[in-house]
Amino acid sequence: MTGAHRRTARLGGVGAAAGLLAALLVGCGADAGAGGPGAAEGGDGGGGAYPITVATAQGEVTIGSAPERVVALGFSPADELISLGVDPVAVAVDPATLEEDAPWLVGPLTEAGGEGGLEAVTAPELVTGDGGVDLEAVANARPDLIIAEAYQVQDAAAFERLNAIAPTVTPDTDALNPDWDERLLSTAAALDRTERAQELIADLEAEFAEVGAQVPGIGERTYQWVRADETGYVFGNGSLFDLFGMRPAENQDNTQTAASLSLENTADLDADLLAVWAPSGERREELESDPLFQELPSVEAGTVYFAGLDFANAINSPAPISLRWLRDELAPVVGALE
Structure with a gap:
């Protein structure tokens, strides 16, 4: 596919981890939804397509019903969700460093947080300083769908631990940093919003x-x-x-x-x-x-x-x-x- 496929890296806490992520991986606006965190109104299939089975690098994952509490474990997952019209309930980013790390997300995530603003939706505790996932913190967010970065679930054991909390989706590829359009289509499939993703790809x-x-x-x-x-x-x-x-x-x-x-x-x-x-x-x-x-x-x-x-x-x-x-x-x- 035509696209920018890059590896992501994450330094202590999320903000520092973002710098490490960029260093390692260079080395190796869609409107925010208006329904508040977790809202997913107006999908391609209107929620009637569930259960949906999505292919991932670790096998097929079945999502039983339209997700209402989606957790995003990084910049890309959060970006994809908001672009597809879904406000995540928790995003693994640090609000204190977001303007430096990912300024394009400040406005959309602030809007996604509703009255609580940026602090309501950002959850740096979801990931550790080395980019790993804190399973307890993820579970505390009570997700019914997790959109992860590919590098976070490269081995089956890591994937199974996360998928035991809630259906976990990453693109069906062994690449650490899949093509942007492949990422978007994978997330869209889990949300029954493939048509919207295709429109975004063509527009971009x-x-x-x-x-x-x-x-x-x-x-x-x-x-x-x-x-x-x-x-x-x-x-x-x-x-x-x-x-x-x-x-x-x-x-x-x-x-x-x-x-x-x-x-x-x-x-x-x-x-x-x-x-x-x-x-x-x-x-x-x-x-x-x-x-x-x-x-x-x-x-x-x-x-x-x-x-x-x-x-x-x-x-x-x-x-x-x-x-x-x-x-x-x-x-x-x-x-x-x-």
Whole structure:
């Protein structure tokens, strides 16, 4: 499928974990529903399609009735639910760091919390500092459906423990970070909202293509997406840029299986557009004073994008709201390719 498939990583508590998640995975707006947390009005099937059986990476999961209390164990699950018109009752994000970690979710989650606002729906205790799931905290949320991140249930035992609390859904793939459209369709299937998901996918593809269409020869323009470490550059999955109509540079590793690029080979960052995340301010300053980096084609052309933690989280947690945020973030630098 066409899409941005990225691995997600989660540092102490959810906020710190978000930074770790972005670091590991770069290294390896839809309207909010108006019915308050858990509301799921107006689904494709109106609730009459249940029980529904959904294929997951750990086997089939049956959801007996239309969910009323859905728990989201990360940025993407929350984004998907809200985009599909369902307000989660609990989301594994930290309200204290959400503006830094995932600013695109602040407004939608505040609305989803109703009169209680952001605090009513955010539940950082659902996950541990290393990105694991706190089963007791999840059970205390009394879910009747859990939307998890794929990496959280990679082994059967972890999945079974979570699924024993409530039906647990992730895409039917072994990938740690599935394609964004595959994620969305998986969540939609559990909610009987596949038609809505298909509409969102078509809309998003058209919106990105519209931005790319402003650039002559966009199909020949190349991209690279890297994290700038002290010892070199680590390729992340940049297939998000495919949505603009661009193509990966020859050495761009969207599979995240190749070796990192050493500092002496900085010149190999020769794409038309370079997106680079320097996890610290000091590393950013080093790049800005590094003659090898400053001689890169994208730097000289003004088509380098310096990413922050929010961008790294967005590209690693792709869903409709974060994708629209990314589109708006990247539109100026994509447009500069002219």
